[in-house]
Amino acid sequence: MIIDCHGHYTTAPKALEQWRNRQIAGIADPVLMPAVSELKISDDELRESIESNQLRLMKERGSDLTIFSPRASFMAHHIGDFNVSSTWAAICNELCHRVAQLFPEHFVGAAMLPQSPGVDPRTSIAEMEKCVREYGFVGINLNPDPSGGHWTSPPLSDRHWYPVYEKMVEYDIPAMIHVSTSCNACFHTTGAHYLNADTTAFMQCLTSDLFQDFPTLKFLIPHGGGAVPYHWGRFRGLAQEMKKPLLKDHLLNNIFFDTCVYHQPGIDLLSKVIPVDNILFASEMIGAVRGIDPETGHYYDDTRRYIENTPYLNAETRQQIFEGNARRVFPRLDAALKQKGL
Numbered sequence: 001m002i003i004d005c006h007g008h009y010t011t012a013p014k015a016l017e018q019w020r021n022r023q024i025a026g027i028a029d030p031v032l033m034p035a036v037s038e039l040k041i042s043d044d045e046l047r048e049s050i051e052s053n054q055l056r057l058m059k060e061r062g063s064d065l066t067i068f069s070p071r072a073s074f075m076a077h078h079i080g081d082f083n084v085s086s087t088w089a090a091i092c093n094e095l096c097h098r099v100a101q102l103f104p105e106h107f108v109g110a111a112m113l114p115q116s117p118g119v120d121p122r123t124s125i126a127e128m129e130k131c132v133r134e135y136g137f138v139g140i141n142l143n144p145d146p147s148g149g150h151w152t153s154p155p156l157s158d159r160h161w162y163p164v165y166e167k168m169v170e171y172d173i174p175a176m177i178h179v180s181t182s183c184n185a186c187f188h189t190t191g192a193h194y195l196n197a198d199t200t201a202f203m204q205c206l207t208s209d210l211f212q213d214f215p216t217l218k219f220l221i222p223h224g225g226g227a228v229p230y231h232w233g234r235f236r237g238l239a240q241e242m243k244k245p246l247l248k249d250h251l252l253n254n255i256f257f258d259t260c261v262y263h264q265p266g267i268d269l270l271s272k273v274i275p276v277d278n279i280l281f282a283s284e285m286i287g288a289v290r291g292i293d294p295e296t297g298h299y300y301d302d303t304r305r306y307i308e309n310t311p312y313l314n315a316e317t318r319q320q321i322f323e324g325n326a327r328r329v330f331p332r333l334d335a336a337l338k339q340k341g342l
């Protein structure tokens, strides 16, 4: 079985975006604020939006199951207040839940949280609970920077975030550390802000003793870990200067990286540098990079190909990356699959 641990609902019917635009207009002028009930998307529209896009590509490329969350750049936690984010998160999570119900063999949900800059993350817990208990979601996306590129929240190691971690540990769900749209002109959303955040999150954990407080807490750092694997020596050296334990003991029981690195040399490096136990297959399809690489003739985000072709893996370690590690990092997914006899 091939599990893609990083997919977003980027192809939702247009009505979703139109409703969101009306919601944003309603922040300035409450008369324009739409009711949730005004958003109407039928099961047929959902089916169509998936069958002709993600599911078609999954079948073509040979992946079986995608951990599916709302479109990351649309989370835009910096827009409006907590109520705006809360309504928006509930809508987006429910759509992912409906997709998972329509295609239970191919999609399982991960939740976006109703975060908002300056608001206690504790307020996100009710949505998280609903998604896990009622929808059967197996993970969350946690945004370390709800301000959208201005980094006004405390680091992930701060007690500010602990209520979320306590709930994650209770439910045994991991968080993918995932920012959203940058509203800082210095940072391109997917080319800079995402990768900066991946690197930043790792370093915040490195300088702290977060995982002493939460030994079973699990973070999945997407986009191949940002700059982390490439600069592994720098991070090891910095940890040494700070008298921290070896990174394998300090961080690698808790931090995992996905394979959303869109070329062969990147995956070669990732699989050579990072222990195989810490790598989970993902494509972030259909996401930021949708074109065909003229050097290979294949889609950049057809990441299975790179895993198959790297000389640093064998049949056993490939299967760990494709399936085994995801089942270990997402215990609720593993339990759901076992219940189906898989």
Ligand SMILES: [Zn+2]
Binding pocket: 006, 008, 072, 178, 222, 284, 287
């Ligand atoms: Zn993503």
